[in-house]
Amino acid sequence: xxxxxxxxxxxxxxxxxxxxxxxxxxxxxxxxxxxxxxxxxxxxxxxxxxxxxxxxxxxxxxxxxxxxxxxxxxxxxxxxxxxxxxxxxxxxxxxxxxxxxxxxxxxxxxxxxxxxxxxxxxxxxxxxxxxxxxxxxxxxxxxxxxxxxxxxxxxxxxxxxxxxxxxxxxxxxxxxxxxxxxxxxxxxxxxxxxxxxxxxxxxxxxxxxxxx
Amino acid sequence: xxxxxxxxxxxxxxxxxxxxxxxxxxxxxxxxxxxxxxxxxxxxxxxxxxxxxxxxxxxxxxxxxxxxxxxxxxxxxxxxxxxxxxxxxxxxxxxxxxxxxxxxxxxxxxxxxxxxxxxxxxxxxxxxxxxxxxxxxxxxxxxxxxxxxxxxxxxxxxxxxxxxxxxxxxxxxxxxxxxxxxxxxxxxxxxxxxxxxxxxxxxxxxxxxxxx
Numbered sequence: 001x002x003x004x005x006x007x008x009x010x011x012x013x014x015x016x017x018x019x020x021x022x023x024x025x026x027x028x029x030x031x032x033x034x035x036x037x038x039x040x041x042x043x044x045x046x047x048x049x050x051x052x053x054x055x056x057x058x059x060x061x062x063x064x065x066x067x068x069x070x071x072x073x074x075x076x077x078x079x080x081x082x083x084x085x086x087x088x089x090x091x092x093x094x095x096x097x098x099x100x101x102x103x104x105x106x107x108x109x110x111x112x113x114x115x116x117x118x119x120x121x122x123x124x125x126x127x128x129x130x131x132x133x134x135x136x137x138x139x140x141x142x143x144x145x146x147x148x149x150x151x152x153x154x155x156x157x158x159x160x161x162x163x164x165x166x167x168x169x170x171x172x173x174x175x176x177x178x179x180x181x182x183x184x185x186x187x188x189x190x191x192x193x194x195x196x197x198x199x200x201x202x203x204x205x206x207x208x209x210x211x212x
Numbered sequence: 213x214x215x216x217x218x219x220x221x222x223x224x225x226x227x228x229x230x231x232x233x234x235x236x237x238x239x240x241x242x243x244x245x246x247x248x249x250x251x252x253x254x255x256x257x258x259x260x261x262x263x264x265x266x267x268x269x270x271x272x273x274x275x276x277x278x279x280x281x282x283x284x285x286x287x288x289x290x291x292x293x294x295x296x297x298x299x300x301x302x303x304x305x306x307x308x309x310x311x312x313x314x315x316x317x318x319x320x321x322x323x324x325x326x327x328x329x330x331x332x333x334x335x336x337x338x339x340x341x342x343x344x345x346x347x348x349x350x351x352x353x354x355x356x357x358x359x360x361x362x363x364x365x366x367x368x369x370x371x372x373x374x375x376x377x378x379x380x381x382x383x384x385x386x387x388x389x390x391x392x393x394x395x396x397x398x399x400x401x402x403x404x405x406x407x408x409x410x411x412x413x414x415x416x417x418x419x420x421x422x423x424x
Binding site: 131 | 250253254255256257258261310313314316317322339340342343344346347352377380381383384389408409410412413414415416417419420
C-alpha cells in the first residue's frame with residue numbers, strides 16, 4: 001500500500017536526533033525533547049513503520065538512512081523489465097524494406113529487431129527508419145534492411161532483470177521508442193523481448209490501478 | 213512524501229470498526245478490542261496521518277472513505293496534461309503524404325495534426341498512417357494527407373486540465389501513440405498541444421526523481 005504522508009515538525013526533529021545520536025533509546029529521545037515517552041510513542045511508531053527508523057531491543061532506535069524519496073524509489077525498484085516486456089518481432093537481415101514494413105503491420109509493432117543466421121541481434125528497425133527510406137529515390141522492394149537499420153554496437157539494449165525506471169531513462173535520453181530485451185550468449189545477444197514506451201505507459205497506469 | 217506501509221491486522225481491524233460504527237471515540241474502539249486507549253494510540257495516529265481516519269474533538273473518529281488505492285490516486289491526481297504536454301505540429305489538409313513525412317522529420321515528431329483553413333482540427337496523421345501509404349501503389353507526392361488521415365469525429369482528444377492518468381488510459385485502450393490537446397472554440401477544436409507516450413514516460417521518470 002502506497003500513500004502520501006506529511007511528517008510533522010516533531011517527527012522531523014526526532015529523525016534528526018536519531019541521525020545524530022543513534023542508536024538511542026526512546027527514553028533518551030524523550031529527554032532531549034522534554035516530553036514523556038508515551039507522548040512520543042505514536043511518532044516513533046510512524047517513523048518505524050514508514051521505514052525511516054529501525055529499532056532493536058535493548059539497543060534503541062537507529063536511522064535507516066532512507067529519505068522519503070529513497071523510500072519511493074524503493075517502491076519503483078520493485079518493477080522490473082520482465083514484469084512489463086512484450087514479445088519481440090525479429091526479421092532476417094536480408095529482407096527488403098518493403099517486406100519489413102508489411103511485417104510491422106502484420107505484427108502490429110513499431111520496432112523490428114534484425115538477427116543474423118545464428119539468431120543473434122545485428123540491428124534495429126524503427127518506423128522512423130522505414131519512413132526515411134520510403135521518401136528516398138530507391139524502390140522499397142530492392143533495399144535490404146541492413147542498409148538502413150541501426151546496427152551493433154550502436155544498439156541500446158536491456159536485460160529482463162533491469163529496473164523499468166532505468167529503461168525509461170534510457171528511452172528518454174536516447175530518444176528512442178523501444179529497446180530489445182536481450183540475453184548474452186557468449187557469441188552475441190539473443191533477443192528475448194521488447195520494451196517500449198507503451199510498456200512504460202502501462203506501468204504508469206498500473207501504479208494508479210494497483211490493488212483495485 | 214510518498215512511501216509504502218503495510219497496515220497491521222490490528223489497524224485493519226480498527227478501520228473496520230470505525231467504518232461500521234463511526235463516529236466513535238478512542239475509548240469505545242479500545243473497549244471493542246479489549247485493549248487500553250494507550251495501546252491503541254500509535255495505531256490511531258498512523259491511520260489518521262495516512263488519511264484513512266479523521267478525528268473531531270468530542271465526536272471521535274470517522275472513516276474518510278479513502279482506501280490506500282484512493283490515497284495513491286489522490287497523488288496521481290495532481291498530475292495534469294498541462295504539466296507534461298509538448299508543442300503540437302500542424303499541417304494543412306491539402307499537403308501531400310510526401311511533404312507530411314518530410315515535415316515529421318524536420319520537426320522530429322511521430323504525429324502531425326491536420327487543420328482546416330480556420331486552424332481547426334480535422335485530422336491526425338501517425339507514422340503508421342504514413343508508412344501504410346508508402347507501401348501503396350500511388351506516388352507519395354500526389355496523395356493529399358486528407359485521404360489517409362484519421363478524421364473527425366474519430367479523433368481521440370484531450371484537454372490541458374485532464375488528468376495525465378486518464379490520458380494514459382486512453383492511449384493504451386485505443387492503441388495510439390499521441391493525442392491532440394485541444395481547446396473548444398464553439399465552431400470546432402483548436403490544437404494547443406500534443407500528449408504522447410514519451411510525455412507519460414517522462415512523468416513516470418519524474419515520480420522516481422521527485423524532490424531529489
